[in-house]
Every structure is written in C-alpha cells, then in structure tokens.
Amino acid sequence: MAESHVVSGLVAKHSELAGIIQFHRAEIERVAADLKHLDATIKLFSPEIDLRRLGAKRVTSSSASVGGFKHFKNKESHTLVLDKLRVATEPLTAAMICTAIMADRGMDDTKELRISIQRTLTGTLRRLEKRGLVKEVDRSGLTVFWQIA
Numbered sequence: 001m002a003e004s005h006v007v008s009g010l011v012a013k014h015s016e017l018a019g020i021i022q023f024h025r026a027e028i029e030r031v032a033a034d035l036k037h038l039d040a041t042i043k044l045f046s047p048e049i050d051l052r053r054l055g056a057k058r059v060t061s062s063s064a065s066v067g068g069f070k071h072f073k074n075k076e077s078h079t080l081v082l083d084k085l086r087v088a089t090e091p092l093t094a095a096m097i098c099t100a101i102m103a104d105r106g107m108d109d110t111k112e113l114r115i116s117i118q119r120t121l122t123g124t125l126r127r128l129e130k131r132g133l134v135k136e137v138d139r140s141g142l143t144v145f146w147q148i149a
Contacts, residue, residue, distance in 0.1 A: 023112075071117055077124040082133065082148070091137045091145035094122045 039051050072080070084097045098118040102109055107117075125146055128134040138145040 071113075071120060077120055078128060081121060081124050081128065085134060085146060085148045088147070091147040093143050093145055094118050094125060095143075097121050097125075097146075 042049060042051065080101055081097055084100055085092060095118055098114060098121055101107075101121075102114065102117065107113060125134060125144075129136065129146075129149075132149055134146050135149040136144050137147050
C-alpha cells in the first residue's frame, strides 16, 4: 500500500501538470486567433499573397515570453534578488522576495503569477548560491531563508 504522503504528492503533481496543459491550450487558442486576424489583415492589403507559402520563424524560449513565464530580462532577477537581500535586516525567503518585487513593480498579485515568479527566484537563489553570493541560513520544512554570503 502506498504511503499517503506519496499519493498526495503525486496527486498534487498531476493537478499541476493538468493546469499547465490547460494554460498552454488556452494560449495556443489565443495565438491561433491572433494569427487568423493577422492573415485576414494581410489579405486586405495584398489579396494575391499565398499565405500557405509563409513560413514559421523559429522562436527560442529565451527570446520569447512563452506561456507568460519570462518576467525579467536576462540576469535581471539576479540583480533584484541581491538588491532585496542587501537591504534586508534579516534572512528572506523566496516568497518574501517575490512579494517585495511584485509590489515594487505594481504587478497584479495572482496565484499563477506569484508561483511563476517565485519559481524563477528560487532558481536564481540556487544559482547565486553556487556562485557564492548568497547562502542558505535556515530551513523550516520546505521554506528556505537566504542572506548575502
């Protein structure tokens, strides 16, 4: 018999992946509608053009905000995290840093946006830790407290 915490973890992961799929399907529908409108506009200005001959431009994940998950310019999250930790009087969590950054930028505090930014910041903190710029000073369950090294 599987442990209840294992099953609950798997159920949570299943829900997360189903949510990601749902989000991307909606995004595909939105982009497809935008493409149809663009095709119609092109036909208005150039009715003789064969839209089937137009190719698709290669897009890399670093050059596009695919799924809305790219919230910062390249290396900007590093600067923001370090700035928040420098002025902090006590160690901060990724959630605390996320709240401060979202407030500074006037971002809507939605669950999806908060989760996305917090994941980005957690990855940023881990990379900064590898470079010796920040250190993990305390851990309470899954919550990690960080400060400048």
